[in-house]
Amino acid sequence: MVQTLPERAAELRSTLDDHNRKYYVEAKPSISDREFDKLLQELVDLEKKHPELVTADSPTRRVGGEPIDGFAKVKHLVPMMSIDNSYDAADLRKFDADVRKGAGAGEIAYSVELKIDGVSISIVYEDGLLKTGATRGSGDIGDDVTHNLRTIPGIPLRLNTSKPPKLFEVRGEIYMTRAELVRINAQKLADGDGLYANTRNLTAGTLKQLDPKESTKRKLRLFAYGTGAMDGVEITTQRELFAKLTEYGFPVNDSTIFCSTVDDVLAQVEIWNTKRHDLPYDTDGLVVKVDRFDQRRRLGATSKVPKWAKAYKFEAEQGITKLQNVAFEIGKFGELTPVAEFDPPVLLGGTQVRRASMHNASWVEKRDVRLGDTVVVEKAGEIIPQVVSVVLEARPANTKPLVWPTVCPVCGAAVEKDESAISYGFYCSDVGRCPAQVTKRIVSFAKRERMDVDGLGDEVAKQLVDSGLVKSVTDLFRLQEKQLLSLEKFAKTKAKNLLAGIEGCKNRGLARLLPSLSIYGVGGSMSDLVVEAFPTLDAVVAASKDDLAKVKGVGPKRAESLYDFFHCEAGEMLVAELRELGLKLTHEQKVVVAGTQPLSGKTVVVTGSLENYDRITIETRIKELGGKTSGSVSKKTDYVLAGADAGSKLTKAQELGIRVLSEVEFEALARG
DSSP states (O other), rough: OOOOOHHHHHHHHHHHHHHHHHHHTTTOSSSSSHHHHHHHHHHHEEEEEEEEGGTOOGGGGOOOSOSSSEEEEEEEEOOOOOOEESHHHHHHHHHHHHHHHHHHOOOOEEEEEEESSSEEEEEEEEEEEEEEEEEEESSSSEEEEEEHTTTTTTTOBBBOSSSSOOOEEEEEEEEEOOHHHHHHHHHHHHTOOOOOHHHHHHHHHHTTTHHHHHTTTTTOEEEEEEEEEESSOOBBBBHHHHHHHHTTOOOOTTTOOSSSSHHHHHHOOOOOOOHHGGGSOOOOEEEEEEEEHHHHHHHOSSSSSSEEEEEEEEOOOEEEEEEEEEEEEEOOTTEEEEEEEEEEEEETTEEEEEEOOOHHHHHHHHHOOOOEEEEEEEETTTTTEEEEEEOGGGGTOOOOBBBOSSSSSTTOOOOEESSSSSOEEEESSSTTSHHHHHHHHHHHHHHHTOOOTTTOOOHHHHHHHTSSSSSGGGGGGGHHHHHHHHHHHOOHHHHHHHHHHHGGGGGGGHHHGGGGGTTTTOOHHHHHHHHHHEEEHHHHHHSSSHHTTTTTTHHHHHHHHHHHTTTTTHHHHHHHHHHHHOOOBBOOOOOOOOOTTTTOEEEEESSSOOOSOHHHHHHHHHHHHTTHHHSSSOOOEEEEOBTOOHHHHHHHHHHTTTTTEEEHHHHHHHHH
């Protein structure tokens, strides 16, 4: 019997969905890629000739439609909470004890899941059809990336069931394999472009593409692991959830193990701490969850994290190698950062590390680092390689201390030594004009926690500065599409995305604008304090040094820095330009309810040298956020804020499993 066109289209859709499921969910492909592409092309051609045959769940929808104008915001039906981290066995045992105390009657079992290094996502299905997909964002509100999620073959466009629930929200992690990163970087290298640093950053950047056709070129994947809102389906355990997710057509991680004791959980920690390097994707830990949902409900959650789950983060890896050379990078204030270069490279986190930061002159001279030394390298948080110590016992004879440059390696200006701070260093004297400084200031301006300009990373910023198109942050707002298209490897879509990102940042507000302007000593936390007292830029500029210094947490030194910035000729011109360009120069003040501050009831220990705070200022800031400070670390300590050269307090915190915050993490926590 001859098939009708609608029947053939339906058969092709069903066949392609079946093969997608076998490939991405069951990992048992039954046809070759070429055969799959041939079937897909037949459906594409059929739908082109007969548009009335196109359905919302057609596999052809994965190839990408038209670019969108920008990202809408999506309020999550159920907040996407983060999970508390632990770093040692003692902390996991405490978690287990707390669970057994609060979960009520019944046996306790845990799911132990790999913590995939990707981007958390929420996908909502209504009556079985994919409706929206959004990033975690703030936890309450994320970016709508539905157009890009549709291009990922492992995400079903329709749930694989004849009786779909009215509402089903899936939580999961979008990730990329290391092999795909290698493939993309090989093409970047051939094109003469800069390389992507890691799979997580590239995954996040891909999801933020406005053009889904660009996303289609990068093979993103999904592991589903949870749910949010549900209506029309009953699930009582994590085991049942994984079975239901698989039934509906979602890929779940088959490395998940269910354990009945904390000793079994810790055994999995030991296994995966080594075995993770054999995986084709990056993972930075394990997530331990109570299996039964009724026990989860009894355990409940804090305002930020569930009490029924804990993430175990693998320790930063260390390697030993030889220091062969030291290069010097220029920061946004002109500071010279020594960068160690190794031979041979060290393998950390599955990647070859050839360079690592050595902080500043104070750090180098305190440790008497020399060329030819044997050094210990650590990948902090599995992201940033750093030299952490020198193996003095292995030092060769006749080595000499490092010699610092007398002129800037980028612009040739004189290098000056500043010994006014505890952590002194060397600086390029051409402040604010050296191309390297301007580039770093542009990158700092565009950071997610500041003005959040999509597409404006290190490589693009350098290209804009080197071309002469951008000499300051305000020049960004004067860029035109034709100027960008004149630059090498700057396609039209890339230009449009960048201009849209720049235009979109104009309304971020004064609290995010101030720390984006590279004012010495003015970070996100200080900015929050200042704008609460002076909610307009005009008010900040009009304030005297004494007025600014009276703001709790600011102090005379930072007040002077802020005042001097806006009362020099360059600062006055900047304010005029920001106003002319239409940026939002005001702040909506918060009404603080007692007991609701981010650190309410928390004890914080501060150790080491902080970049943006002296000891009095940080202790004042902690108290203003509802917390209290302590001089010693104990089991009652909630957080340890660790700066450079942190010592025994940091070690004890790690032994006790207390959460350690960097200055950036503290500032994020302070914002709530």
